[in-house]
Amino acid sequence: MSVIVIGSGIGGLCAASLLSLSGEKPLVLEKETYVGGRATSFPVKGCLLDYGWHASYYSSGHVGGTVGEILQQLRQPVNLKKLDPPLSQYRQGVIESVVGFRHVPPELRPVLMKFAADIRKIPYEETYTYDDMTVLEWAREKTDDPVLLKHFNLSSYFAITAKADKASAGEYFRVLQIATSMCQGLGYPAAGGIRTIADSLVRGIESLKGQVITGAEVVEMDVDGERVSKVLYEKDGELQEIVPDTVIFNPPVYSILDYITEFPSEFSKRVKAMKGNHTGPSTQVYVCLTRPFVNIPSLVLLPEDADMWQPGEHCALFSPSTCSSEVAPPGNQLVLIAVPYTGRSAESHAVDLLKEAFPGAGPCIKWVHSFETPVVDGLAKHVGWVGRHKVPVSSPLENLYFVGDTVEGTGPGMELPADSAQRCVYQIQRGSS
Numbered sequence: 001m002s003v004i005v006i007g008s009g010i011g012g013l014c015a016a017s018l019l020s021l022s023g024e025k026p027l028v029l030e031k032e033t034y035v036g037g038r039a040t041s042f043p044v045k046g047c048l049l050d051y052g053w054h055a056s057y058y059s060s061g062h063v064g065g066t067v068g069e070i071l072q073q074l075r076q077p078v079n080l081k082k083l084d085p086p087l088s089q090y091r092q093g094v095i096e097s098v099v100g101f102r103h104v105p106p107e108l109r110p111v112l113m114k115f116a117a118d119i120r121k122i123p124y125e126e127t128y129t130y131d132d133m134t135v136l137e138w139a140r141e142k143t144d145d146p147v148l149l150k151h152f153n154l155s156s157y158f159a160i161t162a163k164a165d166k167a168s169a170g171e172y173f174r175v176l177q178i179a180t181s182m183c184q185g186l187g188y189p190a191a192g193g194i195r196t197i198a199d200s201l202v203r204g205i206e207s208l209k210g211q212v213i214t215g216a217e218v219v220e221m222d223v224d225g226e227r228v229s230k231v232l233y234e235k236d237g238e239l240q241e242i243v244p245d246t247v248i249f250n251p252p253v254y255s256i257l258d259y260i261t262e263f264p265s266e267f268s269k270r271v272k273a274m275k276g277n278h279t280g281p282s283t284q285v286y287v288c289l290t291r292p293f294v295n296i297p298s299l300v301l302l303p304e305d306a307d308m309w310q311p312g313e314h315c316a317l318f319s320p321s322t323c324s325s326e327v328a329p330p331g332n333q334l335v336l337i338a339v340p341y342t343g344r345s346a347e348s349h350a351v352d353l354l355k356e357a358f359p360g361a362g363p364c365i366k367w368v369h370s371f372e373t374p375v376v377d378g379l380a381k382h383v384g385w386v387g388r389h390k391v392p393v394s395s396p397l398e399n400l401y402f403v404g405d406t407v408e409g410t411g412p413g414m415e416l417p418a419d420s421a422q423r424c425v426y427q428i429q430r431g432s433s
């Protein structure tokens with residue numbers, strides 16, 4: 001069977017890995033010159049920068065969860081250094097842990113623990129009955145305490161990238177149940193940047209005779225009846241053509257309409273509607289310092305609208321150079337600051353924040369580099385977009401499938417595309433048996 005995987009994000013690579021493990025020889029086409037999609041790292045001025053803040057799920061020293069299981073099966077485990085505390089933030093001149101109950105007043109902690117226990121007790125299948133209710137609506141039935149409601153807002157953002165008034169309670173419960181069962185915390189690659197994970201998946205695929213080609217942009221897909229009959233891609237200025245048995249599409253689902261328009265109108269309408277459902281951009285600004293200033297092993301992070309936790313506060317710092325020695329040259333330190341602005345004002349806000357948090361850091365700034373990281377359209381888990389409403393891994397064309405974080409699947413962060421990849425490969429194999 002000739003399987004073409006379009007895109008080398010975590011979803012595309014996990015699908016290609018699972019197929020390789022079952023004896024197929026998939027071909028992955030990636031338009032960029034590097035793999036990993038959004039979970040990637042770039043060399044910049046002697047440092048290795050991740051595409052924004054990234055940590056992975058930690059399990060006994062390795063990447064955990066579905067991604068970790070696939071890496072283990074490929075015999076390519078990725079060693080992680082545990083982040084402890086897992087997440088911290090800077091506010092009012094103090095760096096403090098975000099995850100855990102430290103920010104919740106002691107008298108409210110037992111209440112919160114009871115809510116968490118209630119969520120864990122909901123049978124997994126029953127969580128779908130909460131899909132059309134928001135996290136906020138569910139939480140309001142339990143409490144009207146503003147601090148606890150803020151906690152739900154923040155944890156909803158961390159879990160599924162949507163605020164509590166937009167996020168589906170069912171999706172939130174599933175993600176929390178999965179995250180609790182699979183992870184012993186967060187970790188960062190002990191060697192290299194976050195792209196180590198994608199690179200290891202590629203090594204595994206190639207060791208099983210699959211192929212990953214970078215700098216290969218798919219430009220057209222032809223449809224013949226109910227099937228994708230041809231995939232055309234450009235590599236080194238030349239157009240190449242493949243006749244595939246199966247195509248797996250990893251970019252955001254709505255972008256399939258740039259290549260194929262011959263879908264039933266109902267499907268096209270649904271996919272088109274995914275575009276525009278985002279929660280707004282934030283900018284992740286790296287500052288390279290000529291000497292270490294941040295004295296914690298993990299990070300200070302903010303969701304793009306951090307003011308949801310504490311009005312007026314917009315800060316997130318991460319010092320990856322203390323996690324993996326390769327990401328910044330010896331003696332230097334990288335600090336990552338996320339701010340809810342774009343353009344040049346983002347960089348100046350980040351630098352101001354750094355100077356406020358670490359007085360004296362100003363003269364040590366070597367350079368500043370920023371990435372704008374919009375939340376991908378269709379990713380935010382709006383009520384009505386989960387469960388039965390979401391785009392499944394299969395499509396109206398019999399040999400076209402979808403994977404990635406805009407597709408049906410469950411899990412926090414990279415786990416979502418990995419889960420979709422598992423569902424996709426299961427469907428393909430069921431169809432061909």
Ligand SMILES: Cc1cc2nc3c(=O)[nH]c(=O)nc-3n(C[C@H](O)[C@H](O)[C@H](O)COP(=O)(O)OP(=O)(O)OC[C@H]3O[C@@H](n4cnc5c(N)ncnc54)[C@H](O)[C@@H]3O)c2cc1C
Nearest residue numbers: 007009010011031037038039052054055218404405413414
């Ligand atoms: C700032 C930021 C921080 C995050 N932090 C975390 C975190 O800490 N932990 C966590 O687990 N997750 C985190 N995430 C989420 C995680 O990065 C994503 O969920 C995941 O990487 C998405 O993978 P994917 O496979 O869905 O798609 P993508 O990564 O988007 O992959 C799609 C791929 O398709 C390629 N492509 C597109 N068009 C074509 C074409 N025409 N031809 C060939 N190739 C094409 C793209 O170049 C890309 O490589 C974060 C995301 C962001 C943006």
